[in-house]
Amino acid sequence: MNRDVGFFNFSVNKILTRDQTILDQARIRLLYYGLWLAIITVAAILATLYIQHRQILSYSTSMLLLSILILFKYLTFRPRWGIISHILLVLGTMVNLTNVFITLQSVNIVTAQITLLIIVFSFYMLGQTCGLFYSLVNLIPILIFLVLEYDNTYFIPLKPKVVDGSTMIIAIFANFIFIIFIQNHFYRAFIKSIKQLKATAEERGNLNVEFEKAIEKVEKSSQAKSEFLSTMSHEIRTPMNAVIGMTNLLIMGNPRPDQKDNLDILKFSANNLLALVNDVLDFNKIESGKVVFENLKFNLVELMQNVCGGQKLKAEEKGLNFILEIDDSLRNREFFGDPTRLTQIVFNLISNAIKFTHTGNVWVKVTQLEDRHNTVTVDFAVKDTGIGIEKENLDAIFEPFTQESITTTRQYGGTGLGLAIVKRLLELQGLQMSVLSQPGIGSEFSFNLEFPVSTETATELAEKQPLVLNGNEGMNSLRVLIAEDNLVNVMLMKKLFSKWGITPTIAENGERAVEIAQYGNFDIILMDLQMPVMNGFDAAVEIRKIRDPKKANTPIIALTASALLDIKERVFSSGMNDYVSKPFKPDELREKMQNLVTTVI
Incomplete structure (x- = not known):
């Protein structure tokens, strides 16, 4: 009208x-x-x-x-x-x-x-x-x-x-x-x-036709973005692997106190850079809906102690009191869940608490809320005495690439992805984050998570654990083939393996790795995925076709700096046994090698 x-x-x-x-x-x-x-x-x-x-x-x-x-x-x-x-x-x-x-x-x-x-x-x-x-x-x-x-x-x-x-x-x-x-x-x-x-x-x-074209364009754009991130990941992680790897080797070489301080700063900065790259890649994976939660057995107390160990040192460097409180009823129990994603959530919350706290305390509290014999509900809370958050900005801090204000971004740095990743990971599990905050007083982030638990006793669990030898005992007997085209990474691997008493055989591309595997005898193969002539996936497939069953079944660990969302599936579908992301931790690589080789170490 x-x-x-x-x-x-x-x-x-x-x-x-x-x-x-x-x-x-x-x-x-x-x-x-x-x-x-x-x-x-x-x-x-x-x-x-x-x-x-x-x-x-x-x-x-x-x-x-x-x-x-x-x-x-x-x-x-x-x-x-x-x-x-x-x-x-x-x-x-x-x-x-x-x-x-x-x-x-x-x-x-x-x-x-x-x-x-x-x-x-x-x-x-x-x-x-x-x-x-x-x-x-x-x-x-x-x-x-x-x-x-x-x-x-x-x-x-x-x-x-x-x-x-x-x-x-x-x-x-x-x-x-x-x-x-x-x-x-x-x-x-x-x-x-x-x-x-x-x-x-x-x-x-006509609109439907245009809409379909737009969807196709968006899908191609999304695919191009993923491929770009994968390529950039590989290009960034490859030199980072060398930087962090060489730093670890130098620290393992008993440097002088002043050299160790410099190496610690170098390692800290390299790890921070790697964390920024990982945040972007993890968020891309989460937004693409490619996150799959695992259901593994783990010890919650040990996991929290490991997560908080490095963070406690970081807090103490700022003069903060770091307090970890774990409910006694959670000790000596085995939980089932995704320890990697739980670590990611808790790590981001603690990192934020330390980053935005100048003086005072950072508390991490893990409390059992309910025990139903085979399932346990646990409350995770991270509290600080930091700068706090204005009430009208509480929703904004969980948005990607966003912090409370431009001033906050300039003063404290970061990508603004930490809390966005935390929120998405919780939402994918049907959970919500609870936030209590007052400007100038501090903040508290908490969430509840339900875990299935093992009904076995701690003694029974300990008896079932396989025997794993510590140190480098028996490592020098391993025959290792490394397929790697990057000369810096080759040099790094040689230096690292020399400390374990291993002299590896090097193949400069996938095709050469297949030839060497056919005529040599190896206990394990470390396979880079992106190589000239023949990539690591195709090389693994060809190795599995070798007529000699012993050679064809040689354990293969993929070494990758890629961030493709389906990398894990592609690794296992090509016949490889496991994978390690570059930059890798020497202890992680050694543990996986020990678990896969048939020789008793």
């Missing part, structure tokens, strides 16, 4: 708006032009009745004309076509039945026309229900009158009026015009609606 229409408006265009449907606009136009025609017709009938000195008919016709004028004015001021239609139908019904039972006391062609008009008008304007109602209200009384008239039983003390031929001609002609006008008007509206529906369908079809 157009609220700008004034009281003295007489234009139909001003009462039509874009939000009205084609059918509603057709109804308004029908009322507008139909009322004009009714005004002219009733005025003509009134004139003939006045000339014939029919006072009663002239008076009733004048009232009808006044009613039509009022409705026309109401339509051009407030086009409430539903209300106006009901009023017109009531007036038409009253006129029709009054003519039949009182004025004319007969059913003639004019009565039939008016009844037909009411039926058509009510269905077109108000729909099926109202159409049936007004049709029956007019037809049933007329049928009753016809029955009574047929039996000569209808009688009222009023003498019927006689209408001359001219009035009848005007009424009949006008009624036909009304019927033709209504049919023509709504037929045009119907055709227009069909054409609009066809145009809309064609437009929707």
Whole structure:
């Protein structure tokens, strides 16, 4: 409805708006032009009745004309076509039945026309229900009158009026015009609606085509982004592997105290850079929906101590008190879950607490909330006395690449992905993070996680643990083939393995690795994945095809700096036994080698 229409408006265009449907606009136009025609017709009938000195008919016709004028004015001021239609139908019904039972006391062609008009008008304007109602209200009384008239039983003390031929001609002609006008008007509206529906369908079809193209473009863009991140990951992780690896080798070489301090700074900075790269890659993996949670057995207390061990040193370097509180009821129990993702969540929360705390304390509390024998609900809470967070910024801190403010980003650094990763990992498990924070006082982040637990005792578990020898005992007996094309990484691997008493064989590409594996005898193969001539995946497949079963089943560990989301699946589907991401930790590589080789170390 157009609220700008004034009281003295007489234009139909001003009462039509874009939000009205084609059918509603057709109804308004029908009322507008139909009322004009009714005004002219009733005025003509009134004139003939006045000339014939029919006072009663002239008076009733004048009232009808006044009613039509009022409705026309109401339509051009407030086009409430539903209300106006009901009023017109009531007036038409009253006129029709009054003519039949009182004025004319007969059913003639004019009565039939008016009844037909009411039926058509009510269905077109108000729909099926109202159409049936007004049709029956007019037809049933007329049928009753016809029955009574047929039996000569209808009688009222009023003498019927006689209408001359001219009035009848005007009424009949006008009624036909009304019927033709209504049919023509709504037929045009119907055709227009069909054409609009066809145009809309064609437009929707074109939009669907464009939408499919857009989806395809987005998918290609997403794939290109993943491939770009993988490539960049490989390009960044490869030199980082050398930097961190050489730093570890130098630290293992018993350097002087001043050299060790420099090496520690170098290692710390390299690990920070690696953490930034890992954050971006992990977030990309999470957003792509490629995260799969593992269900491994682990010791929760040991995991928390390992996570907090390095963080405690970092906190103490800032002069903070680091407090780890673990519920005693959680000790000596084995839990099932994804220790890697739990470590990632807790590590990010603790890192944030330390980063944004200048003085005071950082608490990490692990509390058992509920023990149902085979499942345990644990509450993890990280609390600090840091800068705190404004209430209106609590939602923003969980958005990717976002921190509380630009000042915070400049002062404290970081990618702004830590809490976003935490939130996504929790949401993927159907969990929510709880945050309590006051600016200048501190913050507390907490969440609850339910774990299945082993019902075995700690003694029983210890008895089942396999024997793993410490140190480098027996490592010098291993025959190792390394497939690696990067000369810096080759040098690093040689230096690392020399400390374990191993002299590895080097293959500069995948094809060469397959040739050496066919003619040599090796206990284990370390396979880089991205190499010239033949990549690591294809090389592993070819090695598994070697006729000698012993050589074909040689354990293979993939060494990869790639971050492709499906890297793990591709590694195992190509026949490799395990993989280590570059930059790797020497202890992690040694442990995996010990677990895979058949020789007792």
